Amino acid sequence: MKFDETSQGLGLRGLQIAAAQAVGAVRLVPLLKEHVREDLRLGTHAFGDERPRAVGVRGQADRPDVAYCSYLPHAYVLRWSSDGTAVAARGAALSDKQLGLRDVGGVRVLHRMIRQEGPGALRFLPLHLAMEGFLSLHFGGPDVAWSEYSRQALSHGLSPRRESAVLGSYVHGLEDAVRMFEIHERQVGALVFVADALAAMVVFPHPDDYRALHRSLVRDFFGELVYQYAILYDDVPAHRVAVREAEIADLAGLRAAVARARADWAEFSGDMAGRVLREPLRWQTLRQVGPFRLRRFMSALRPDEDNHIGEAIVRDSGELEYCKTFRLSAAQVRRAYLLEKLAQNLWDLARTAEALGVEVPALLVRLLNAGFGYLLKEHVLKNLPTGTV
Known part of the structure; x- marks a missing residue:
């Protein structure tokens, strides 16, 4: 498996950063959609139990029987239209047969990470797309039979x-933050910081999708460093914006001051997430569906910097419609x-x-x-x- 393209970071095209909300060591920064469209929707299918599952992975030409094993709480089901017409919001209840789910030796096995579920629908496993890509990096091992290798x-x-991760519900303070924080009217995502280190970036196609999946953040997995930061740090400093009263003489001046404050908040949060928003990332396109591309990515592996893997759905125009990231440990x-x-x-x-x-x-x-x-x-x-x- 190769990340075959290097290009710009995730960016925030079509999105706006709102004022952060903080409790304890967790800071959530809402991401709002400038223009809400109806031609791409995301639903979830819960598997109903906490048994580990395996996924049969294709694409390993030299390893035909490769399987990815992990805790899989749910799958996402993507629905879209290619002509811009609205996609009806509906549940994602699928049968075992539709999911490609079967029992093998007492283990529930899914057929592939990504699976077409009829016209205009796609099932995939959130975050596991990114982790499977990371695990399969140079998975084949030595391609020359050097004498030193076993x-x-x-x-x-x-x-x-193998790699390890921590369920979001074990990240101290995250579950409280997800439960308590306000959801904005046009909110489709969030930047999640723990001790002001970027833990994750989450984006969904539609505000209704985000509302339905907001609490599922605690069922995502996070890196070891994020887990440790949540334990070691009790809180984060408030980011305050100074408004000079002497410069405000009327409503127009007040509006300008509020606009400057919002821009300052956005710049502050964007700078903290700059490694994935602006730095070049390595990409691999997994599937093209209509005007959308499902891709996974990885930052340049620099041991002295923070590094992230993730997956995204990008519209042909460059707008980010879906995203989940994972911060790698050192x-x-x-x-x-x-x-x-x-x-x-x-x-x-x-x-x-x-x-x-x-x-x-x-x-x-x-x-x-x-x-x-x-x-x-x-x-x-x-x-x-x-x-x-």
């Missing part, structure tokens, strides 16, 4: 590849960064070490500490200098 690495690649970034460097250097350990500016033993230690020791033959690891791990 038989498992050469035969099965990185399988199994350990997750280090693992992906190492894999990327290995792949760029054809999995040659000497070349990779040179590219990283280290000696080969130091690279081996990094791989071992990142959980990739199983990729290497046992005698390679035994030759590491004593005390290097």
Whole structure:
């Protein structure tokens, strides 16, 4: 799997940032839609229990039996029209057959991450599209049979590849914030900050969709760093805007002052989310439906900066219609960064070490500490200098 295009960040075309609401360490910044359209709607289908599920993943040509396993609380069902006509808002109750859901050895297995559900309807698994793309990054492992790699690495690649996350209900203060905060009339999304670190960006196509799915935020998953920040920090400072009374002489002056305050709030929040809004992202288009593209993305893997993965639906005009992001932990970034460097250097350990500016033993230690020791033959690891791990 490759992210095959690098382009601009998510941006906020068609959206407006409203004043933030904060409680404890959680700050939610509402995103309002400038012009509400009716030709794209999103519903949810709850699976009804908390059993882990597997998803049969296609597209791994060299690994035909790859499966993605996770806690899957619900699926999204997207409905659209290609000619701009309104799409009726309705529930997303689907049968097991329609979902492609079956029992295999006591495990509920879904057929594919994305599935067409008849004309004008698409079922997909929110956030798991992004995480599956991240997990499958260089999943095939070494493409040259270097002598240092184990038989498992050469035969099965990185399988199994694991990453951990935390359910939103375990992020201290998030459930209270979601329950208490006001929903604006044209609100379709939110920037979620924990201790003023961007935890997630959520956007839905229509204000009614957002109202229906607002509380589902606590069933999304969040990164380890977000969970830790929520525990370590009790609150966040208020962002106050000064209004100079001497500059206000009439209603026009008051309107101008309010407009400046709103612009200041928007700039403040936009700057905090700049890594995903403005920095270039790597993209992969998964499906084109009418004038909409369902895509997943990943920020450039820079170990000294915050990094995000996510998925989005973008209109042909560039307007953002749907989005969910996930903030990677430092350990997750280090693992992906190492894999990327290995792949760029054809999995040659000497070349990779040179590219990283280290000696080969130091690279081996990094791989071992990142959980990739199983990729290497046992005698390679035994030759590491004593005390290097």
